[in-house]
Amino acid sequence: MKVRLLQLWILLISIIGIYYYGVLSIWVSIFLYLITNVIIGNAMLHRYYGHRSFKMKLSAEKMSRWLCHHLPMGSVIGWSAYHRLHHKHSDTELDVHSPTIQGYFHIIFGVWENKISKKVVKDLLTPELIWWHKHYFTYHITLSVVLLWLFPWCLVFVYAIPNFLNLISALLIAIVPHRSGEVSNSLMLDIVTLGEGKHNYHHKYPFDYKYGKYDLTGIFIERVLKK
Ligand SMILES: [Zn+2]
Ligand SMILES: [Zn+2]
Secondary structure, rough: HHHHHHHHHHHHHHHHHHHHHHHOOOOHHHHHHHHHHHHHHHHHHHHHHHHOOOEEEEEHHHHHHHHHHOOOOHHHHHHHHHHHHHHHOOOOOOOOOOOOOOOOOHHHOOOOOOOOOOOHHHOOHHHHHHHHHHHHHHHHHHHHHHHHHHHHHHHHHHHHHHHHHHHHHHHHHHHHHHOOOOOOOOOOHHHOOOOOOHHHHHHOOOOOOOOOOHHHHHHHHHHHHHH
């Protein structure tokens, strides 16, 4: 529920901000979305924390604990728990977000009620990630207030709009490859999310950090993040 309120807050700031400042600076947000989606969303949150598909350099890992908590999909622990459950039960009654079972409305607007199972995220229960899990919303509220007070333009074009685009990307990944009731690949999704479109491959090999030779996220992991 709280995650949904945060997402609503981000949407509201985006709309009010565009109304106030105009749309010209949206290019900054699109650029930031592309970067944060590849580095934070795909590589760090999904492939590292969600699947532990590679070993990350310590300096990058330390930074990732902070960076990942800027996304509007919940804490690393919370998001990974949902995502691991999705992989375990995809397209069945137990799937936390199946478009054919719970429906599109539930995925986009509903509250995902399944309780977080600690068993699924045992490896993520470190003191620092638990701290972030507890203080995730306080951090976002504090950050929003500080930015609104000191740098309102940044609140709109650096924080809210790139985050809203990251949220759209996450929702598309939950819906598009599962819309027929079984996992499929999507070229459109691959372009929009910069590398998460080979979903069928990903469900078959969740522990592979690179989805093919031209996977931008995989290349970034290999060259920058991987130990
Ligand atoms: Zn999936
Ligand atoms: Zn996954």
